[in-house]
Amino acid sequence: MKTVAQSVEQILKAQPFLEEALQRSIINYSALAEELQPEIASILKKPVKTGAIMMALRRYQSPVGVSNNFKIKNAFKNLGDITVRSNISAFTFKNTTTLVNCHGELLSYVSENTHLFYAFTRGILESNIMISGSEATKVKTFFKEETLIVQREGLAAISVQLPQDNFKVAGLYYQIFKHLAWQNIALYEVVSTTNEFTVLVEEELVEQAFAAIKNLKV
Structure with a gap:
């Protein structure tokens, strides 16, 4: 009992x-x-x-709370550059057998325009494409035969360079999400690679989100 x-x-x-x-x-x-x-x-x-x-x-x-964990404090102390990109468009398409072919066309285009912001995530039922807003028309052209579920404009991407051994630090992402949640910042999308972390937020929230992430270094 x-x-x-x-x-x-x-x-x-x-x-x-x-x-x-x-x-x-x-x-x-x-x-x-x-x-x-x-x-x-x-x-x-x-x-x-x-x-x-x-x-x-x-x-x-x-x-022993993650907020007091030495590894976490050390990881935040060693965060790299924080980069902000505005005017991001996001598209959500239904996964189909032809979607990958459309994505190949877009990848070929992006590879020739390396200045663009671009990210792609694939789930079980749908896929997300995030790209510089200036290229929204290109996405619609390449994916014109696909099923568009949602399109969002006016987003901003905040990318953070993480320390090389960040994957060994338990609670690292929790702390990032916690600080954003405490500032009442809703995330539209989260994209991560081994040593880089990117969140997409509405542009009117980008200054708050940037400050919340930057304060993690302190």
Whole structure:
């Protein structure tokens, strides 16, 4: 049978933002205990006093948090250049047997125009193409026989050079997403390679997103 402490741990582990705020001592224990009381009573299937919840909160020892992880701090300290590209168009096409041929035509065109921003991701049912807005007409031409699901204009791409051993650092992407989420920045698309990370956001959010990512270095 679960205890109050185990119930508190279950809730905090399911809400990493809450766990980190508690770890940083920026939450009122009494108010949080009252907030959690109905959920913990439901988990335990019996009434529970807020005092017991407060005690469990104060005694809770979170695992060595990723925010305090030396590897993460060192990785952010060694982030490379941050590049911003504006006026990006994004297209989502239904995957078909002919889509790859259209993509080949686009790749051939892009290879001759290396100044363009271009990224491609393929899922199970659909594929995304992100390209400099000036080339939106070219995409429509190459893919005119394909099924266009969504087209978006007015996006910006923020690319970050990651340290060479970033794939060994647990929680690296979590920290990036967390900082963007705390600034209420919604991501339209995420593209990554081994040592590079790119997010696409609406252009009106690009300054906030850039600042949030840049502050990771501090």
